Amino acid sequence: MRDLDGAYQERLRELDLKNQYIEELKNYIQELEKKSQITEKLNISDDDYETLCQGGLFVIGSARSGTSILYEFLNLSQDIFLLGEANLQSKNIMK
DSSP states (O other), X not given: OHHHHHHHHHHHHHHHHHHHXXXXXXXXXXXXXXXXXXXXXXXXXXXXXXXXXXXXXXXXXXXXXXXXXXXXXXXXXXXXXXXXXXXXXXXXXXX
């Protein structure tokens, strides 16, 4: 009876590992589909996409141009990290 119980537990562990692997594959496929949609929408190559993902993106605009609302919308995404708006109107720049 113990052999059957041990075999059953081992089989359950195997099934759990297979289910984890399936979930990882699903997540990988979703990432590939997301990447494909982005590269197609932006009309960029896969290499350019990878460069953008590794680097940063700066959004610069003059006052009252919509950068604050853009910041708020981008901040809603869990995939984006925003540092906040910089105050570039220092005394040295204004001279």
